[in-house]
Structures are given as C-alpha cells and as structure tokens.
Amino acid sequence: MDCIGIIGYGHMGSMLVNGFLSSGVLGIDEVVVTSRSRESRDACAAAWPGIGIAATNRELARQCRTIVLAVRPQETKEVLSEIVPVMDGDEHIVSLAAGIGLAEIEGMFPGSVTRVVPTITSTVGQGTTLICHGRQVGMHDALRVEGLFSAIGNVMLVGEEELPAATILSSCGPGLFAAIIEELAGATVRASGLTPEQALALATETAAATAAYLRETGETPGDLVGRVATGGGVTEVGVRGFRERLPEVFDEAVAAMLERYGAVGK
Ligand SMILES: NC(=O)C1=CN([C@@H]2O[C@H](COP(=O)(O)OP(=O)(O)OC[C@H]3O[C@@H](n4cnc5c(N)ncnc54)[C@H](OP(=O)(O)O)[C@@H]3O)[C@@H](O)[C@H]2O)C=CC1
Numbered sequence: 319m320d321c322i323g324i325i326g327y328g329h330m331g332s333m334l335v336n337g338f339l340s341s342g343v344l345g346i347d348e349v350v351v352t353s354r355s356r357e358s359r360d361a362c363a364a365a366w367p368g369i370g371i372a373a374t375n376r377e378l379a380r381q382c383r384t385i386v387l388a389v390r391p392q393e394t395k396e397v398l399s400e401i402v403p404v405m406d407g408d409e410h411i412v413s414l415a416a417g418i419g420l421a422e423i424e425g426m427f428p429g430s431v432t433r434v435v436p437t438i439t440s441t442v443g444q445g446t447t448l449i450c451h452g453r454q455v456g457m458h459d460a461l462r463v464e465g466l467f468s469a470i471g472n473v474m475l476v477g478e479e480e481l482p483a484a485t486i487l488s489s490c491g492p493g494l495f496a497a498i499i500e501e502l503a504g505a506t507v508r509a510s511g512l513t514p515e516q517a518l519a520l521a522t523e524t525a526a527a528t529a530a531y532l533r534e535t536g537e538t539p540g541d542l543v544g545r546v547a548t549g550g551g552v553t554e555v556g557v558r559g560f561r562e563r564l565p566e567v568f569d570e571a572v573a574a575m576l577e578r579y580g581a582v583g584k
C-alpha cells in the first residue's frame with residue numbers, strides 16, 4: 319500500500335498529520351502513524367478517527383512505502399536500525415532529523431532518502447519547508463514529497479551543505495523571532511504601564527505587519543528602517559543601539575546553533 323507512515327507523534331509528527339489531512343492532500347486512509355508511547359498513539363487516534371495507527375515502528379514499516387522519521391535526531395538511528403530489517407529496499411525514507419546527513423542514513427538504508435526540514439509555522443499554512451533529496455530518489459518520489467509539503471506551506475529545494483544555515487532561518491527562526499517579540503514586549507512593559515497582554519498583542523501584530531510589508535512591497539529591511547526612522551526622531555535611537563550591539567549577539571547565537579547542529583545527532 320502506498321501510504322505515508324509517520325513515526326513519532328510529537329510536535330512535528332502531529333503538525334504533519336494535521337496539515338496533510340486538513341489540507342486534503344492526503345485522505346485518512348492514506349496515513350499511518352505510530353509513536354513510542356501509548357498516550358501519543360491514543361491522542362492521534364482520538365484526534366483523527368479512522369486514521370491508521372501502528373502498534374510498533376516495524377508494523378508501520380511493513381505497511382508503508384513512504385516513511386517519515388519524525389523522532390528526535392538522537393532517536394533516528396535507533397528507529398532506522400529497528401525498521402530496516404523488515405523493509406524490502408524500495409521504500410522512501412523521509413528524515414526530519416536536524417544534523418543527520420544523507421550519507422549517515424544511506425549507510426543504514428541504501429535506498430531512497432530525502433531530508434526534510436519542516437517548520438512549525440506550517441500549522442497556519444505559512445513558512446518554508448526545506449527539502450534535500452538523496453541521489454537515489456526518483457522523480458516520482460521527489461515530486462510526491464514536494465507536493466505533500468507544498469500543501470502546508472512553501473517549499474524550497476536546497477543542497478545539503480546549505481541545510482544548516484537554511485534551517486536556522488526557516489525552522490529555528492520561528493523560535494528566534496518569538497523570543498525577540500517576547501523580549502521587545504517585555505522591555506516596554508518594564509518601562510511603562512502597558513500590561514503584558516497589551517504589549518504582546520502589539521508586538522506580535524507589528525511583527526506580522528512588518529513581515530507582510532516587506533513581502534508585499536519588496537523593500538529591503540534597510541529601506542523600511544529609513545521610512546520609519548524620522549530624522550532626529552525616536553526609532554533611530556533604538557535602531558542605532560541594535561546595529562551597534564546585535565551583530566555580536568546574533569553572530570554568537572548563529573555560531574552556537576551551528577555547533578549544536580553538528581553535534582545533535584551524535
Ligand atoms: N520542532 C521543530 O520545529 C522542528 C523539528 N525538526 C526535527 O523533527 C524531529 C522531531 O522533532 P519534534 O517533533 O520537535 O520532537 P518531539 O520530541 O516533539 O517528538 C518526537 C516524538 O518521537 C517519538 N519517539 C521517540 N522515540 C521513538 C521511538 N523509538 N519510536 C517511535 N517514536 C518515538 C516521541 O514519542 P512519544 O511522544 O510517543 O514518547 C515523540 O512524540 C527532530 O528530528 C527535529 O530535529 C525539524 C524541523 C523543525
């Protein structure tokens with residue numbers, strides 16, 4: 319049966335099930351899910367009545383030709399070593415694991431392997447999923463995976479060497495931007511009588527509006543700063559402080575994330 323099997327019903331696994339089924343790109347009888355705990359399997363069955371639930375990873379691997387590994391990088395090789403013995407070799411493995419290379423996976427499963435880096439923002443149909451196909455992936459399988467992820471947001475094909483930096487932007491990015499929104503809102507609360515709720519609502523709406531403005535006008539961030547920061551006014555004082563101090567903060571954060579990326583699956 320050419321169904322999609324998803325191993326791991328955590329943040330990504332549940333987001334994918336929700337996205338694929340809600341968008342209609344897959345029918346309920348085309349998805350099989352499993353997860354380590356009974357609680358997660360039951361949660362999936364309760365959320366999606368009629369969905370296929372496999373009791374074990376091997377049971378799922380026997381049923382599905384496309385197998386999405388949505389477990390943490392530390393668990394990915396263990397799951398692969400469990401399922402490979404029951405696979406016949408013409409399956410398509412789709413690994414979400416940050417930091418685990420195609421060569422490592424192909425070393426355990428010498429067939430079709432694609433690395434996919436989804437983003438939590440696909441929950442609302444936005445953001446970009448990164449896709450990097452291994453050399454063994456045929457046209458049909460490549461288009462199928464690209465079509466699935468196109469149904470829940472944008473898709474960008476990237477080379478494996480670009481994946482770490484692209485992952486920081488597209489996939490860690492929502493966490494980074496959320497932290498920035500939180501900090502900006504928090505600073506205004508500490509400095510004023512705004513309530514945390516008011517500040518967070520304003521900061522969130524402004525972040526969304528700024529992204530929409532940049533996307534729709536095609537202006538650069540520098541152009542926009544120039545439009546907002548009236549000469550001798552308020553914004554330029556804040557932007558000057560950011561430009562003095564943020565490059566160091568961001569360089570350090572990116573370096574730390576890249577270092578962790580290289581170590582996370584080990
Ligand atoms: N979170 C994100 O925004 C992104 C994550 N990724 C990648 O996606 C993958 C999943 O991340 P995320 O969803 O955040 O992680 P979570 O920890 O939320 O989910 C992982 C799930 O894997 C299940 N699991 C663990 N071990 C096994 C096993 N041996 N067999 C079957 N299921 C198992 C757990 O099951 P249970 O609950 O049943 O115990 C858990 O629900 C990671 O590789 C990560 O690098 C990629 C891009 C973005």
Ligand SMILES: O=C(O)[C@@H]1CCC=N1
Nearest residue numbers: 416485489490491582
């Ligand atoms: O933080 C992480 O490790 C995962 C991978 C990319 C986004 N979340």
